[in-house]
Amino acid sequence: MTIKKHFSISLIIPILLVVVLIIINIDNYYRDKQITESQILINKIIIETSNICSLTDEYILYQYPRIAEQWLILHHNILSLFEQTSNDFIPLLDDFIDLGHSFTKLQSGILKKDTANTKSDLAMRLNTNIQLKERKILREIKAIYLLEGIKKIKLQKNNLIMFSIYGGIVIIFSIINAFIIRKKIIPPLESLLYFVKSFDPDNFKFHKMRDSRYKSGQNELSDLGMEFEQMTKRLSESYRKLTEEILNRKKLELELANYRKNLEELVEKRTLSLEESNVKLAKSQQATLYLLEDMKEARAELLNLNSSLERSNKDLEAFSHTVSHDLRSPLRAVLGFSSKLQKHIAKSADPESIRLINVISENTVKMQNLITDLLAYSKVGSSNLSKSEIDMNQLMETLYSDYEKVLKEKEIKLKILSLPKAFGNYSMIKQVMINLLDNAIKFSNKGNKALISIGYSEENEGAYYIKDNGCGFDSKFSKDVFQIFKRVTSNSKIEGTGVGLAIVKRIVESHGGLVWANSKPGKGSSFFFTLKIPKK
Amino acid sequence: MNYKNILVNKIFIGLVLSLLVIILFIVFFVQKQNIFNTEPLPLIKVRYGSVPAIMEAPAHVAFSKHLFREQGLDVSLTLNPDGKTSFEQLLNGKLDIAAVMTTPVVYKSFERNDFYILGKIDHFQKNDRLVARRDSGINSVEDLKGKRVAVLLGSSGQFYMDSWLLYNGLNSEDMDIVDMNAPDSLEAIKEGRIDAMFSWFPFTAEAELALGENAVRFPANDIVPTSWVIVAGKKYATENEDIIEAFLRTIITAEEFIKKEPEQAIHFHSEINGVSESLIKTIFNNMNFGLTLDQNLLLDMEEQARWVIRNGYVEEAPIPNYLNFIFPDPLRAVDSGAVTIITRVEDDN
Numbered sequence: 047m048t049i050k051k052h053f054s055i056s057l058i059i060p061i062l063l064v065v066v067l068i069i070i071n072i073d074n075y076y077r078d079k080q081i082t083e084s085q086i087l088i089n090k091i092i093i094e095t096s097n098i099c100s101l102t103d104e105y106i107l108y109q110y111p112r113i114a115e116q117w118l119i120l121h122h123n124i125l126s127l128f129e130q131t132s133n134d135f136i137p138l139l140d141d142f143i144d145l146g147h148s149f150t151k152l153q154s155g156i157l158k159k160d161t162a163n164t165k166s167d168l169a170m171r172l173n174t175n176i177q178l179k180e181r182k183i184l185r186e187i188k189a190i191y192l193l194e195g196i197k198k199i200k201l202q203k204n205n206l207i208m209f210s211i212y213g214g215i216v217i218i219f220s221i222i223n224a225f226i227i228r229k230k231i232i233p234p235l236e237s238l239l240y241f242v243k244s245f246d247p248d249n250f251k252f253h254k255m256r257d258s259r260y261k262s263g264q265n266e267l268s269d270l271g272m273e274f275e276q277m278t279k280r281l282s283e284s285y286r287k288l289t290e291e292i293l294n295r296k297k298l299e300l301e302l303a304n305y306r307k308n309l310e311e312l313v314e315k316r317t318l319s320l321e322e323s324n325v326k327l328a329k330s331q332q333a334t335l336y337l338l339e340d341m342k343e344a345r346a347e348l349l350n351l352n353s354s355l356e357r358s359n360k361d362l363e364a365f366s367h368t369v370s371h372d373l374r375s376p377l378r379a380v381l382g383f384s385s386k387l388q389k390h391i392a393k394s395a396d397p398e399s400i401r402l403i404n405v406i407s408e409n410t411v412k413m414q415n416l417i418t419d420l421l422a423y424s425k426v427g428s429s430n431l432s433k434s435e436i437d438m439n440q441l442m443e444t445l446y447s448d449y450e451k452v453l454k455e456k457e458i459k460l461k462i463l464s465l466p467k468a469f470g471n472y473s474m475i476k477q478v479m480i481n482l483l484d485n486a487i488k489f490s491n492k493g494n495k496a497l498i499s500i501g502y503s504e505e506n507e508g509a510y511y512i513k514d515n516g517c518g519f520d521s522k523f524s525k526d527v528f529q530i531f532k533r534v535t536s537n538s539k540i541e542g543t544g545v546g547l548a549i550v551k552r553i554v555e556s557h558g559g560l561v562w563a564n565s566k567p568g569k570g571s572s573f574f575f576t577l578k579i580p581k582k
Numbered sequence: 583m584n585y586k587n588i589l590v591n592k593i594f595i596g597l598v599l600s601l602l603v604i605i606l607f608i609v610f611f612v613q614k615q616n617i618f619n620t621e622p623l624p625l626i627k628v629r630y631g632s633v634p635a636i637m638e639a640p641a642h643v644a645f646s647k648h649l650f651r652e653q654g655l656d657v658s659l660t661l662n663p664d665g666k667t668s669f670e671q672l673l674n675g676k677l678d679i680a681a682v683m684t685t686p687v688v689y690k691s692f693e694r695n696d697f698y699i700l701g702k703i704d705h706f707q708k709n710d711r712l713v714a715r716r717d718s719g720i721n722s723v724e725d726l727k728g729k730r731v732a733v734l735l736g737s738s739g740q741f742y743m744d745s746w747l748l749y750n751g752l753n754s755e756d757m758d759i760v761d762m763n764a765p766d767s768l769e770a771i772k773e774g775r776i777d778a779m780f781s782w783f784p785f786t787a788e789a790e791l792a793l794g795e796n797a798v799r800f801p802a803n804d805i806v807p808t809s810w811v812i813v814a815g816k817k818y819a820t821e822n823e824d825i826i827e828a829f830l831r832t833i834i835t836a837e838e839f840i841k842k843e844p845e846q847a848i849h850f851h852s853e854i855n856g857v858s859e860s861l862i863k864t865i866f867n868n869m870n871f872g873l874t875l876d877q878n879l880l881l882d883m884e885e886q887a888r889w890v891i892r893n894g895y896v897e898e899a900p901i902p903n904y905l906n907f908i909f910p911d912p913l914r915a916v917d918s919g920a921v922t923i924i925t926r927v928e929d930d931n
Contacts, residue, residue, distance in 0.1 A: 097877075097924065100877075101924075104881075108884070108901070110884065110901055110903070111903050112880065112884075112901075112903040112904060112905050115903070115905060116905065116924040116925075119924050119925065119926050120924050123924075
């Protein structure tokens with residue numbers, strides 16, 4: 047039996063014994079209560095019967111109505127008490143009812159006063175009868191009371207026996223329990239203790255063998271012994287492994303120490319090499335410093351050059367502006383007078399003079415256009431540009447109304463696609479579009495299904511373009527077209543100052559953009575330019 | 583302290599003040615409306631006839647300790663020299679309740695039945711006795727012949743005297759009987775106007791004390807004394823059953839106090855009857871002071887009734903049914919175990 051089972055039984059049996067004891071006690075309590083109640087009731091009947099005996103004696107002596115009244119009350123009370131009693135009282139009840147009849151007879155006999163002698167005899171007989179009955183009843187009630195007392199004593203005796211048996215059971219159980227503990231628990235415990243004491247902590251071994259009588263499975267203590275033994279074996283194995291591990295570690299530590307030593311040597315060598323490199327680097331740094339100083343000087347020279355260049359530029363711009371502006375006044379005078387001269391000699395002069403004057407006028411106009419263009423070109427560089435968001439579609443709509451007549455005359459179809467908004471100086475950008483459009487119109491062939499397309503290409507980060515299907519030019523001139531006064535067409539009929547596209551380049555570049563052209567002779571030209579697109 | 587704390591404090595003080603105002607208003611309103619009238623109910627006046635005798639110690643303690651007031655009764659105590667006087671005052675409507683020996687009650691039972699016995703207070707048999715003057719030549723029972731003997735006729739003293747003389751082979755006709763109440767008898771014996779007196783404690787004890795060596799005390803023998811009862815008018819008792827109950831409950835409370843604090847009880851009793859505490863102590867410990875209603879009361883009264891008839895103190899008449907003179911309900915309501923007299927009870931457990 048396992049210790050767990052043993053303890054379970056040790057716990058359950060006393061509980062069962064206590065439960066049985068409680069049940070027996072409750073039963074005894076109710077039995078005792080019943081007997082006591084019965085005794086109280088019988089005692090009451092005895093007292094009341096004694097009282098009725100006294101009242102009978104009194105009545106025989108005095109025959110007072112008070113006594114008769116009390117006798118009958120008491121008789122009624124005793125009958126009520128009899129009703130509460132057990133079957134033992136049934137014969138007595140009949141006797142008691144008879145007693146009541148006898149007393150009534152006695153009472154009525156005494157009340158008859160006609161024959162005194164008869165009354166006396168009857169009274170005497172009834173008296174004797176009642177007294178005998180009363181005594182009999184009293185005796186029998188007392189006997190019942192005695193029986194109840196005996197019952198009580200018997201119950202107490204039974205209780206005593208029962209408690210003695212119970213006590214005996216408890217003692218026997220305790221002895222058995224102690225015996226089992228002595229037999230089943232103590233020896234394996236002692237054996238285990240003996241075994242444990244033999245443990246050698248230095249060698250992790252037991253000197254004594256475990257008692258073979260207490261094999262595992264007998265109870266928890268034998269299992270504990272077995273587990274203890276196995277645990278010690280496992281601990282011993284772990285100890286052995288641990289020792290090996292320690293030895294290995296020591297070996298490794300030794301190797302590590304060697305490695306460390308080699309490493310230190312290596313580090314020393316490397317340090318020396320590094321020091322050498324450092325010296326070289328210091329020298330190199332010195333050289334770099336010299337180089338930097340040279341560069342600084344070169345930059346200063348460059349800056350001087352740049353500033354002198356800017357100055358030259360500004361002078362040049364000022365010069366071109368002054369020249370253009372100053373040339374316009376005498377030119378305007380030449381144009382005005384030549385016009386007047388034309389009108390003046392129109393009817394009188396010979397045709398050759400008229401032709402010459404016309405040549406003068408035409409060349410003056412050309413010169414005026416050239417000067418206007420030069421003035422515009424010079425302004426591009428000198429103006430401070432105020433920039434804003436430009437609605438290119440709206441700009442093109444404005445331009446279209448300006449060019450509508452010209453396009454119609456030249457039978458050129460203008461196709462304007464949707465253009466994104468740009469960021470820049472409105473007047474300058476408008477000038478770009480005018481110059482490019484003028485250029486396209488200029489080089490479009492009249493009546494040859496001429497088409498100019500204006501749009502925006504998403505390719506190459508996006509660029510506005512103006513395409514025509516005019517005469518075109520050789521692609522090798524695609525950069526030259528943007529140079530000032532540079533004309534790549536051999537057709538002298540096509541008029542131009544050679545400044546328009548230069549202005550376009552200058553404006554676009556001043557906005558941080560790029561401008562370029564693609565063309566093939568006879569296939570038309572495409573002009574592209576980029577501008578900053580405002581963020582949405 | 584920041585603004586928030588100040589605000590919280592102000593709200594708290596405001597609430598406390600509001601609560602105080604509400605409480606004051608409620609208190610004022612309650613006082614005005616007299617909702618919780620804590621004043622006790624008005625006390626019911628009861629006129630009670632007592633005597634200086636030791637049996638009245640419970641009533642005297644109850645009176646001195648204001649135990650009657652605790653039961654809602656305002657008892658006015660009339661101290662008479664004897665119970666017979668109290669009983670007559672009761673029958674004349676001067677008292678509501680009285681304490682008396684059964685002898686005057688038995689006398690009256692032949693004439694009228696408009697009173698009830700409510701309870702009996704136990705006392706011991708050596709309460710009544712005969713005291714004589716030695717200088718009158720009285721040293722033995724035989725010496726009483728021809729002597730002037732004082733007794734209150736119609737009282738328990740007379741019944742005791744007849745019984746005592748009967749026990750000792752004498753007859754009242756052998757002596758010169760003087761009808762005198764107890765205090766007068768005491769004075770008369772002291773002055774030598776009478777030779778002997780049949781009376782009761784404390785008058786007999788005071789006579790012995792006054793006469794000193796000159797006093798002759800005769801033993802009471804086995805004479806069973808008459809009963810000391812509390813009586814009330816039949817109409818009064820039936821109409822004021824709750825008052826009777828309160829009265830009897832107070833007597834029982836006083837009896838319990840006597841058992842717990844006899845010294846204090848003697849002191850209270852002494853204050854009322856004017857008898858020294860040392861004199862009371864000579865008899866006090868023999869007293870039982872139990873309030874009951876038992877069969878012995880009937881036997882006692884019937885015995886006295888026969889004595890009254892036999893001696894011709896009343897005209898020839900049948901013995902009254904004394905059950906009709908007993909009202910057990912109030913005492914049964916107060917202490918059911920105290921009533922052992924056989925009566926018809928509707929709900930008798």
